[in-house]
Amino acid sequence: MSISVVAGLMAVRLGYPQIDALVGGVIAVVIAYAAFKIMKEASSVLLDRVALDxxxxxxxxxxxxxxxxxxxxxxxxxxxxxxxxxxxxxxxxxxxxxxxxxxxxxxxxxxxxxxxxxxxxxxxxxxxxxxxxxxx
Structure with a gap:
């Protein structure tokens, strides 16, 4: 992710500020996806769901x-x-x-x-x- 942030900053310096917003959006989607996966697994444990058939x-x-x-x-x-x-x-x-x-x-x-x-x-x-x- 750090590389994408650096790439976004470089794009702004080169005169393409829209790319920074696009990179920020992609990073937000990746973070949201990771958070969803963590919450999904944690909710099964917290709600004491049946784990095996x-x-x-x-x-x-x-x-x-x-x-x-x-x-x-x-x-x-x-x-x-x-x-x-x-x-x-x-x-x-x-x-x-x-x-x-x-x-x-x-x-x-x-x-x-x-x-x-x-x-x-x-x-x-x-x-x-x-x-x-x-x-x-």
Whole structure:
């Protein structure tokens, strides 16, 4: 931009004052465009908009194919390209031990980081699912 300012000043010195106004207008448009891009990204973060498709996040969670996982729901995401925050509930077999449930939650968190980047912070809430119905 500094070069355009110098070019505008040189044009004025050479007797073309209209070019200075034109260069000033171009600089104003560039600044306005940059401001718009910054405001657009900041507004998504400030308004806490959904950052990722919840169905896509569910698919990533279920892609680990862990035994005992029944469902993934209540997926909430926020953030932007520089980092995502994901909060979800994972329904597991009610007979599963706490240790097994925690291991699966850790696997899901690692898979989400691999998929969406290392600046992803995921919180997985474990819920007991329904016990298998006995066959009659």
């Amino acid at each position: 919840p169905e896509e996040v569910k698919a990533v969670c279920l892609s680990i194919n862990a035994a005992g996982v029944q469902e993934c729901h209540r997926v909430r995401t926020r953030g932007c390209e520089s980092g995502y925050w994901i909060d979800l509930h994972l329904v597991v077999d009610p007979d599963m031990t706490t240790r097994e449930s925690h291991r699966i939650a850790s696997q899901v968190e690692k898979q989400l980081k691999r998929t969406y980047g290392r600046n992803t912070d995921a919180v997985v809430h474990i819920e007991p699912g329904k016990a298998d119905q006995p066959e009659e």
